[in-house]
Each structure stands twice: as structure tokens, then as C-alpha cells.
Amino acid sequence: MPDVLGIISAVIGTSGLLGNFVVCVVIWRIPHMHTVTNACLFNQAVADFFGSLIFMLVFNIPTLEVLPKGAWGWLYCYLWESESVMWMFLFTSAMSLVLVTLERYLAIVYPFKYRSLFARRWVPAVGIAATWLVGISMGLCIFALIDFSERDNKCKVALPTPTGHRLNNLVQASNVVTFFIPAWTMLFAYIHMAVVLKRGARQTEPVSVRTVVMTHIRSDRARSPESSSGEHIPETQGDSLLRARRNVIKALVLVCLAYFICWLPNTVMLAAHIPGLPYSIATVLAATNSCLNPVIYTIKYSSFRKGLKLLICGKTSTTVHNDHE
Numbered sequence: 079m080p081d082v083l084g085i086i087s088a089v090i091g092t093s094g095l096l097g098n099f100v101v102c103v104v105i106w107r108i109p110h111m112h113t114v115t116n117a118c119l120f121n122q123a124v125a126d127f128f129g130s131l132i133f134m135l136v137f138n139i140p141t142l143e144v145l146p147k148g149a150w151g152w153l154y155c156y157l158w159e160s161e162s163v164m165w166m167f168l169f170t171s172a173m174s175l176v177l178v179t180l181e182r183y184l185a186i187v188y189p190f191k192y193r194s195l196f197a198r199r200w201v202p203a204v205g206i207a208a209t210w211l212v213g214i215s216m217g218l219c220i221f222a223l224i225d226f227s228e229r230d231n232k233c234k235v236a237l238p239t240p241t242g243h244r245l246n247n248l249v250q251a252s253n254v255v256t257f258f259i260p261a262w263t264m265l266f267a268y269i270h271m272a273v274v275l276k277r278g279a280r281q282t283e284p285v286s287v288r289t290v291v292m293t294h295i296r297s298d299r300a301r302s303p304e305s306s307s308g309e310h311i312p313e314t315q316g317d318s319l320l321r322a323r324r325n326v327i328k329a330l331v332l333v334c335l336a337y338f339i340c341w342l343p344n345t346v347m348l349a350a351h352i353p354g355l356p357y358s359i360a361t362v363l364a365a366t367n368s369c370l371n372p373v374i375y376t377i378k379y380s381s382f383r384k385g386l387k388l389l390i391c392g393k394t395s396t397t398v399h400n401d402h403e
Contacts, residue, residue: 091134097372098127108385121206122174126368129167133365155226155233162220170213176260183267257345264334329378340367
């Protein structure tokens with residue numbers, strides 16, 4: 079009987095590798111993609127790329143029955159058999175999603191503070207470094223679940239039980255840091271951004287060129303309905319800015335929704351101490367999140383679609399209208 083989880087993980091891992099590689103190349107090669115937002119997305123794609131690779135290998139390479147002796151056995155147990163390295167990358171991806179959410183939140187809700195803050199080139203770099211610091215730190219917490227016997231040269235990885243208070247508290251704290259805090263942060267941020275964008279749509283350029291043109295067109299229609307049926311109302315700079323920001327937010331909201339759906343089962347399994355096949359399925363679902371993001375960008379993120387078209391056409395040096403992101 080074929081290893082169903084192995085086959086599924088191979089498909090998911092390969093999709094994640096290819097999709098995130100394309101995201102990295104598009105952002106790296108296309109000039110109009112060189113924005114702070116896309117730098118955060120590039121960081122997430124790098125984490126997803128390596129997370130997909132290790133996930134595919136972990137689920138398809140059999141674990142060793144006899145571990146190497148000495149330091150190699152310790153490294154194999156703690157870094158590979160425990161899946162801690164895979165989780166480091168997946169946690170870093172989750173933290174990157176929080177980072178890009180906060181970056182967009184500052185840009186839309188506090189635009190003046192955003193400009194002064196992100197005018198310093200080191201600020202995005204510090205944010206990106208923080209995602210890796212948190213992701214790696216949470217991955218290292220898995221070491222507490224490992225029992226490596228040097229005498230027997232055996233590696234045992236076990237989920238905490240309800241009676242194991244110390245390990246149980248550690249896992250619950252991990253759930254809070256890697257799921258609940260990001261979930262509530264993103265929920266609050268996107269609700270607030272939606273309110274601000276809706277308010278901005280009402281207030282942008284109340285007596286603008288667009289208003290004058292619309293009035294002129296209405297008067298023309300009153301005089302000559304036949305000649306004005308195909309009139310096109312030009313888009314102002316304010317309208318273009320709002321449209322571009324909404325486009326980015328819609329794409330990121332879908333990315334966050336995919337994160338909630340994919341990570342919730344794993345969080346529940348850990349909190350409820352459910353091992354075995356259900357936990358393995360939840361792990362596969364969490365890793366699936368890494369291959370969904372490139373699909374969402376391709377479908378919903380217009381700036382990425384433009385960049386992908388330019389890359390396919392070989393016009394990597396062409397200057398394209400920046401969507402004010």
C-alpha cells in the first residue's frame with residue numbers, strides 16, 4: 079500500500095518549492111517590485127521555500143533505526159527526527175505574515191509615521207531579522223520534547239501529556255506565540271485598515287478633477303445622450319492610490335485566511351494532546367500553507383501579476399507604473 083501522506087507531502091512540497099521560487103525571482107528581478115511590502119513577502123517566500131523542501135524530505139525519507147554515535151547522533155535526533163528545523167522555517171513564515179500585516183497597517187493607518195520610520199533602511203531589516211529570531215526560537219522549544227539516550231543511541235520524540243505540566247505549559251505558550259497572537263494581531267489590523275480605507279474612499283478629493291469631469295459629463299448627457307454613452311471617467315491619483323491599496327489588502331487578507339485555516343488544526347491537536355495520524359495530517363495541512371501563498375499572489379495581487387508577465391516576456395528592466403504600495 080502506498081504511503082499516502084508521503085505522496086501528498088511530495089506534491090505539496092514540490093508545489094511550494096516551485097511557487098515560492100517564482101515569487102522570489104519575480105520580486106528580485108523586477109524593479110517595480112522593490113518595495114518594503116515585497117521585501118517582507120520575499121522573506122516569507124524564502125522561509126516557505128525551505129520549509130517546503132524540508133517538509134517533503136521529512137515525510138519521505140525513513141528515519142534511521144540506528145543513529146550515528148556521538149555528536150552526529152545528537153544532531154540527527156534534535157534537528158531532523160524532531161522536525162524542529164522544518165518548524166523553524168514554518169514559524170518564520172508565520173512571523174513574516176505578521177510583519178507584512180504590520181507594515182501595511184502603518185502605511186494605511188499612520189502614513190506620516192510610516193514614511194518617517196521606513197525612510198530608515200535598517201527598519202525593514204530589523205523586522206525581517208526579528209521574524210527569523212522568533213521562528214528559530216520557537217523551533218528550538220521542540221528540543222524540550224526530545225529524549226536522546228547516548229547510552230542506547232536512541233531518539234524519542236513525544237507530545238506532552240495533560241499530566242506533564244512543564245511540557246504542557248511550554249506547548250501552550252508556543253501556541254499563543256505562533257498562532258493566537260498573530261491571529262488576533264492580523265484580525266485587528268485588517269478590520270482597522272478596512273475602516274480607514276472605506277473612510278478614505280469617501281473623503282479623497284471631495285472637490286477634485288474627477289468631480290468636475292463627472293459634472294461636465296452629466297451636463298453633456300443632458301444635452302446629447304447619444305454622444306456621451308461611451309464616455310470614460312478618468313481616475314484621479316487619489317482613486318488610483320485607494321484602488322492599489324485595496325488590491326494589496328485583498329491579497330493579504332486571503333493569505334491570512336489561508337494561514338488561519340491551515341494552522342488551526344495543528345494548534346488544536348497540540349492543545350488537546352492528540353498524537354498519531356491526526357497530528358500528522360494537521361502537520362501536512364500547516365505545511366500546505368507554504369504552497370498556497372504564491373497561488374494567491376498570482377490570482378489577487380495585480381502588481382505581482384505584472385511582474386510575472388514582465389519576467390516571462392524577458393523585460394526585467396522595464397519600468398512599470400508602481401501601484402503606490
